[in-house]
Amino acid sequence: MKQADIVVIGGSAAGITAAITARRHYPDKNTLLIRKEEQVLIPCGIPYIFGTVGSPDKNLIPDAVLSKNQVELLVDEAKEIDREKHQVRTARGETIAYERLVIATGSLPAMPPVPGFELENVFPVFKDVAHLRHMQEALKGVSDLVIIGGGFIGVEFADECKKNLEANVSIVEMLSHCLMLAYDDEFCAEAEKLLKERGITPMTDTKVERVSGNGRVQEVQLAGGRKLPAQAVIIGIGATASVNLAKNASLPIGPTGGIVVDRTMRTVDPNIFACGDCAEKVSFFSGRPSPLKLASIATAEARIAGANLFGTRRENIGTVGVWSTVIGETAFATAGLTEALATRHGYNYVVGAAEAPNRHPGGMPGMCSMKVKLVFEKRTGVILGGQVMGDKAAGEVINAISACIQNRMTAEDIAMFQTGTHPALTASPIAYQFVNAAEAAIAALS
Ligand SMILES: Cc1cc2nc3c(=O)[nH]c(=O)nc-3n(C[C@H](O)[C@H](O)[C@H](O)COP(=O)(O)OP(=O)(O)OC[C@H]3O[C@@H](n4cnc5c(N)ncnc54)[C@H](O)[C@@H]3O)c2cc1C
Numbered sequence: 233m234k235q236a237d238i239v240v241i242g243g244s245a246a247g248i249t250a251a252i253t254a255r256r257h258y259p260d261k262n263t264l265l266i267r268k269e270e271q272v273l274i275p276c277g278i279p280y281i282f283g284t285v286g287s288p289d290k291n292l293i294p295d296a297v298l299s300k301n302q303v304e305l306l307v308d309e310a311k312e313i314d315r316e317k318h319q320v321r322t323a324r325g326e327t328i329a330y331e332r333l334v335i336a337t338g339s340l341p342a343m344p345p346v347p348g349f350e351l352e353n354v355f356p357v358f359k360d361v362a363h364l365r366h367m368q369e370a371l372k373g374v375s376d377l378v379i380i381g382g383g384f385i386g387v388e389f390a391d392e393c394k395k396n397l398e399a400n401v402s403i404v405e406m407l408s409h410c411l412m413l414a415y416d417d418e419f420c421a422e423a424e425k426l427l428k429e430r431g432i433t434p435m436t437d438t439k440v441e442r443v444s445g446n447g448r449v450q451e452v453q454l455a456g457g458r459k460l461p462a463q464a465v466i467i468g469i470g471a472t473a474s475v476n477l478a479k480n481a482s483l484p485i486g487p488t489g490g491i492v493v494d495r496t497m498r499t500v501d502p503n504i505f506a507c508g509d510c511a512e513k514v515s516f517f518s519g520r521p522s523p524l525k526l527a528s529i530a531t532a533e534a535r536i537a538g539a540n541l542f543g544t545r546r547e548n549i550g551t552v553g554v555w556s557t558v559i560g561e562t563a564f565a566t567a568g569l570t571e572a573l574a575t576r577h578g579y580n581y582v583v584g585a586a587e588a589p590n591r592h593p594g595g596m597p598g599m600c601s602m603k604v605k606l607v608f609e610k611r612t613g614v615i616l617g618g619q620v621m622g623d624k625a626a627g628e629v630i631n632a633i634s635a636c637i638q639n640r641m642t643a644e645d646i647a648m649f650q651t652g653t654h655p656a657l658t659a660s661p662i663a664y665q666f667v668n669a670a671e672a673a674i675a676a677l678s
Contacts, residue, residue, distance in 0.1 A: 235329040236264035238541060239320055240303075241310045241477065242336030243267025244275060244359065246508025246530040248293065250334045251303040253538025257545070264328065265298060266320065268309040271361050276527050278357060279385065281364055282371070283392030288361045310337075313481040315501055332503055332541040335478055335491060336534065339471035339509035339525055348443030354465045357385060371397060371464055378452045378462040379403045380440050382410030384557045385468035387423065390432045391559050393466075402433040402460060404452065410434050414555070414566045416605070419619050426559045471525050473510045486512030487521045495547045497537035505541065507533035516550035516638070517569060517577055517616070524551045554634040556620075556627040561600075565630035568617030568637045569607055580610040584643070584673025590623040592653075592660035602626060604665040606633070606643070608673050613642040618669075625658070629666060643677060646670035 238261050240251045251265045277291040285291050298305050309323040313333065320328045341356035343349060349356075353374075355367045371377065377393055379386045382405030394401050403410060409420035410427070424434045439455040443465055452460045473490040483499050483506075484492040490512030497505045508530035515522040529551050536546040556565035574581045587603040602622035608615055618633035620626035636646055647670040653661045 233319075233327045233329060234264070234306075236304070237261035237331045238263040238334070239328055239330035239332075240265045240334040240336060241267075241320065242334075242338055242508065242510070243269070243272050243305070244293070244336070244338055244508070244530075245527045246338065246510075246534040247334070247336035248272075248297060249531040249534035250336055250505075250507055250538040251298065252301045253535045254332075254334070254541055255301045255303060257539045258542055261331075261542070262304070263302070264304045264306060266306045266308055266310050266322065266328070268307070268323075269360065270307055273359050273361060273364070275359050278359065278364065279388035279392045281392075282368065282389065283395035287368070288364045292361075310477055313477060313504070315481055315504070318503060330503075332505070334534075334537055334541070335483075335499075335504065335506040335510060336508045336530075337474040337477055337510045338530075339473050341467060342470040342472050343467065344469065346440055346442060348445070348449070349467065351443060351445050352448040353445075353463060354443055354449050354467065356467045357389075367466075371399075374399050374463040376461040377401045377464050377466070378460055379466045379468060380452075381405065381467065381469035382407070382434060382436065383413065383468060383470070384411065384555065386466070387411060387427065387559065388557060389466050389468055390427065391430060394430055394432055400433070401431070402435055403427070404438050404440055404454065404460075405434065405436045406439045408437050410436060411557075411564065412572075414553070414570065415564060415619055416570045416572060419564060419605075419621055422562075422621060423559055423564060426562055430560055470523075471509060473512075473525075475510055478506065478510070488512060488523045493548075496540045496544050497533055497548060498540065505537040507537040514550045516552045519550065522551045522553075524553050526551075526553070526555055528554055549638060552634055552637055554630060556630055558624065561624075562622060563620070563624045563626035565620040565626040566618070567630050567634040568615070570617055570619065571607060574607050574609075574616050579616060581607050581616060582610050582673050582676040583607050584669040584671065584676065586663075586665045586668035586672060587622075588659045588663035588665050588668070590625060590659050591657075592655050592663070596655055598656075602629070602659065602665055604629065604633075604669045606646070606666075606669045606673055608643050608670075608677065610677065613644060613674075613677050614640050615643065615646065615670075618666075620665075632666065643670045643673045647674060
């Protein structure tokens with residue numbers, strides 16, 4: 233029987249981060265990570281395999297990240313957790329005793345019961361090298377590709393596949409806009425315009441009824457009777473937590489299907505923690521169950537779990553929801569609540585927006601526009617959310633906005649920000665979008 237002070241199950245964003253954090257906080261404890269696959273993909277890089285990056289082999293997390301941190305790796309599948317004996321049993325017959333266990337088993341693609349999803353060339357997005365290699369081969373020569381789901385996964389797949397395939401690429405989205413759960417209408421409209429300019433057909437307010445074919449997919453049937461020809465279909469409609477292992481060990485499962493944890497990421501068993509896509513989450517804003525599954529959340533939770541294994545050192549504030557995407561050369565980034573979400577949460581809010589060139593003077597190389605929109609609670613002036621569109625710097629500007637949200641800063645605090653600017657790198661200090669969006673909101677607050 234093997235023994236480790238700390239055993240982590242799962243070798244992706246959450247598992248790796250939990251193991252490294254545990255080593256940092258408890259250097260005297262030995263740490264073993266069990267993962268079922270030989271090679272681990274960078275999950276967020278998966279769509280880019282189909283265009284910019286070119287192959288799954290170029291999108292891997294190197295195992296050196298574990299060895300460098302003295303985390304032992306076991307490639308095997310955990311099959312059973314014996315909570316009484318503090319043991320994990322694996323598919324290859326190993327028994328591993330633990331003092332503390334972290335479950336980071338992640339998620340699988342959501343698969344609603346649509347008839348025809350079992351047909352050949354209908355692809356859910358598994359985070360698996362062999363699956364993605366097969367998918368890449370199968371897409372070669374396809375003339376009609378239908379992507380089901382217009383969230384960030386669907387949009388990124390469409391944009392990347394279009395770079396490599398001579399195919400008609402359509403996105404079928406049942407909501408009235410692509411990216412609608414994360415952006416307000418004007419941002420979604422711009423995203424859809426860019427998709428169209430790139431030869432992609434977004435079909436919104438459109439529901440898939442069934443996928444049909446003769447063994448292999450031939451068409452996608454839409455509600456209302458319309459049919460789209462399709463030699464391949466990619467399903468990108470979200471993820472469900474992988475919780476079988478935890479469920480079989482009688483660990484409670486929460487309302488969104490994740491393993492129930494407290495703010496320290498501890499499950500009901502004091503020796504077992506869970507983090508990442510497999511763990512239940514609550515919203516930073518309401519404390520209510522949150523279905524968000526993001527690598528940024530997974531790694532933040534893993535840093536909490538890893539630090540708390542032998543004494544509480546960190547607490548989870550809940551999901552803020554920070555992420556970005558890019559269509560062509562235009563970045564879209566979001567954090568916290570949109571106007572629509574603020575309304576749904578019952579807030580009385582005001583917004584402020586500012587758009588300016590991202591260089592000064594505008595003739596500097598690399599100039600493009602960037603728009604920042606901020607949402608503030610009307611009563612307190614506290615920031616609830618932000619959206620950024622334009623220059624690729626949006627991916628970092630949104631992280632500054634997220635810091636403000638997490639620290640509950642007000643529009644006045646942000647307007648008084650001392651921001652670093654440079655002609656070749658940012659907007660002018662006079663036109664700095666983030667600060668000016670707050671100023672615009674202050675006018676609406678008073
Ligand atoms: C196409 C795509 C693009 C994405 N892009 C972004 C993005 O841009 N930004 C962002 O923030 N998020 C993004 N996400 C979401 C992000 O990938 C997930 O939130 C993140 O992967 C969660 O990490 P995790 O470690 O919790 O789970 P997972 O990545 O699902 O990893 C789970 C790990 O556990 C292993 N495992 C499971 N069961 C067992 C077992 N019984 N025994 C041993 N090992 C086991 C798995 O093999 C895997 O290694 C994207 C997701 C997808 C699918």
